[in-house]
Amino acid sequence: MNVLVWLKRDLRLADHPALTLAAGMGAVLPVYIIEPELWFGPDASARQWEFVAESLASLRAEMAAAGLTLALRTGDAVEVLSRLCLRHAISRIVSHEETGNAWSHARDRRVAQWARGAGIDRVELPQSGVIRQLARRDTWRARREDFMAAPALPLPQGLRPVDGVEAGLLPTARALRLPEDRCPHRQRGGREEGLRLLDSFLTLRGEPYRTAMSSPLSGERACSRLSPHLAFGTLSLRETVQATAARQAARPGGQWPGALTGFQHRLLWRDQSIQTLEDQPGLETACQLRAAESLRARLPDAGRLAAWEAGETGLPFLDASLRYLRATGWLNFRMRAMVMATASHYLGLDWRATGPILARLFTDYEPGIHWPQVQLHAGVVATHLPRLCNPVRLGMAQDPTGVFTRRWLPELAPVPDACLQEPWKWPGFQSLAGRRYPEPVVDPQAAQKAARAAIWSLRRMAGRGEEAAATAPRPPRRAAARKPSAQMSFDL
Ligand SMILES: Cc1cc2nc3c(=O)[nH]c(=O)nc-3n(C[C@H](O)[C@H](O)[C@H](O)COP(=O)(O)OP(=O)(O)OC[C@H]3O[C@@H](n4cnc5c(N)ncnc54)[C@H](O)[C@@H]3O)c2cc1C
Numbered sequence: 424m425n426v427l428v429w430l431k432r433d434l435r436l437a438d439h440p441a442l443t444l445a446a447g448m449g450a451v452l453p454v455y456i457i458e459p460e461l462w463f464g465p466d467a468s469a470r471q472w473e474f475v476a477e478s479l480a481s482l483r484a485e486m487a488a489a490g491l492t493l494a495l496r497t498g499d500a501v502e503v504l505s506r507l508c509l510r511h512a513i514s515r516i517v518s519h520e521e522t523g524n525a526w527s528h529a530r531d532r533r534v535a536q537w538a539r540g541a542g543i544d545r546v547e548l549p550q551s552g553v554i555r556q557l558a559r560r561d562t563w564r565a566r567r568e569d570f571m572a573a574p575a576l577p578l579p580q581g582l583r584p585v586d587g588v589e590a591g592l593l594p595t596a597r598a599l600r601l602p603e604d605r606c607p608h609r610q611r612g613g614r615e616e617g618l619r620l621l622d623s624f625l626t627l628r629g630e631p632y633r634t635a636m637s638s639p640l641s642g643e644r645a646c647s648r649l650s651p652h653l654a655f656g657t658l659s660l661r662e663t664v665q666a667t668a669a670r671q672a673a674r675p676g677g678q679w680p681g682a683l684t685g686f687q688h689r690l691l692w693r694d695q696s697i698q699t700l701e702d703q704p705g706l707e708t709a710c711q712l713r714a715a716e717s718l719r720a721r722l723p724d725a726g727r728l729a730a731w732e733a734g735e736t737g738l739p740f741l742d743a744s745l746r747y748l749r750a751t752g753w754l755n756f757r758m759r760a761m762v763m764a765t766a767s768h769y770l771g772l773d774w775r776a777t778g779p780i781l782a783r784l785f786t787d788y789e790p791g792i793h794w795p796q797v798q799l800h801a802g803v804v805a806t807h808l809p810r811l812c813n814p815v816r817l818g819m820a821q822d823p824t825g826v827f828t829r830r831w832l833p834e835l836a837p838v839p840d841a842c843l844q845e846p847w848k849w850p851g852f853q854s855l856a857g858r859r860y861p862e863p864v865v866d867p868q869a870a871q872k873a874a875r876a877a878i879w880s881l882r883r884m885a886g887r888g889e890e891a892a893a894t895a896p897r898p899p900r901r902a903a904a905r906k907p908s909a910q911m912s913f914d915l
Pocket residue numbers: 636646647648649650651653654689690692693694696754755756757759760763782785787788789790792793796797800
């Protein structure tokens with residue numbers, strides 16, 4: 424039997440349940456489909472594509488060494504799959520379950536419908552602790568732990584390729600006609616780079632993780648920086664969890680125990696968060712707290728939105744963070760929370776306008792983490808009261824000597840430290856204002872007061888006891904494709 428393995432956010436050979444299953448069934452045709460509609464979506468960007476393209480190039484070389492041809496095809500998934508199935512006598516498609524965005528959710532339904540009509544068997548497997556069609560949330564943690572404790576899968580032996588497959592071209596962002604996206608310090612893709620980061624984090628960089636992760640200066644080195652590799656699957660979550668557990672078992676001293684425990688917690692939050700979107704796919708478009716739909720104007724103030732996006736709001740720590748993000752494709756958690764909360768609470772911008780902009784700027788865009796976090800920091804969820812994240816105070820606390828702020832806002836070089844986060848209070852500001860650095864688009868104190876009032880009035884409206892009932896209605900969950908039957912399955 425010829426089996427097609429459809430690769431999506433799983434660009435590796437090791438610990439690849441779909442490939443392992445397919446290899447045991449027959450000759451294998453691994454395919455990555457470059458879907459223009461996906462890459463022209465509001466949350467996709469050239470920086471993400473470039474990371475994926477580097478990862479595909481390295482995967483192609485790894486596959487060639489294992490005797491397989493990685494087929495790259497550009498086009499609509501249904502059209503590409505139906506052509507490949509006809510041409511190479513494919514009767515089964517194996518892939519991993521994907522908790523993607525609304526577009527990929529709809530595409531998967533189209534593919535399922537086509538496969539049913541064409542008599543193609545479709546098998547989808549989990550590749551992390553996220554569980555499709557989870558009936559009972561209270562069983563989730565134990566099931567996730569079972570998955571993580573099972574041995575990571577080695578590269579399948581004796582892989583047999585489907586004959587006569589053309590490799591296909593790997594287009595540049597330009598050839599795909601993606602909008603220009605300058606990101607000079609973007610992280611590199613490819614499994615080798617992911618493994619290098621994992622190793623250096625676990626043996627060298629990660630010791631001060633807990634104390635250094637939130638600083639704009641130390642977080643860049645002390646955080647794992649694995650997020651784009653986990654998002655596009657050059658590393659599996661399970662191998663990351665297991666490598667961390669092995670390091671924990673070696674009992675390193677100093678600050679390591681706390682660092683490694685904290686890191687494992689985040690890997691758990693990753694699955695927890697993606698499970699939330701898996702269960703509630705509508706989180707990308709509707710406020711989880713229904714009453715919050717009226718919190719902000721759906722049509723955002725265009726001037727404020729443009730100033731926020733460009734890092735020109737006149738609030739220095741916010742602007743420096745946004746300019747850093749534009750140049751690197753990454754921010755630590757605390758700063759992501761701040762840029763999102765400030766856009767929502769201080770500038771009054773609806774999360775559906777700002778969320779896609781941030782998604783495009785993150786090389787590591789992962790819908791299942793992104794949308795729950797965006798809603799949380801915009802204050803539109805029922806479960807948490809929002810933290811306003813005052814950008815002036817956070818800048819003073821996290822960048823007391825202004826090294827980070829001045830690096831990304833060189834125009835503020837002459838402003839003394841004491842006024843750096845509120846330069847409008849500096850007597851020399853007029854010589855900068857308007858010409859080189861803008862006046863703040865809002866008065867931060869007044870904006871904070873108004874935001875607090877709006878949040879409390881919303882909470883009163885939603886009513887404490889009614890909050891749960893006031894969450895948005897659940898749209899249909901993702902449909903389960905066939906899991907491998909007992910005969911088909913391996914001990915995955
Ligand atoms: C508004 C907002 C949007 C975000 N969007 C994304 C996104 O699109 N993609 C993304 O990977 N992360 C996102 N995050 C979570 C977090 O900020 C990043 O995962 C982290 O900064 C990535 O850097 P790292 O890999 O060095 O993190 P580390 O601190 O080394 O963490 C290791 C891994 O744990 C996971 N993780 C870390 N924090 C969280 C969290 N709070 N919730 C769930 N999983 C977590 C990630 O996979 C991360 O790679 C977002 C956070 C906020 C506040």
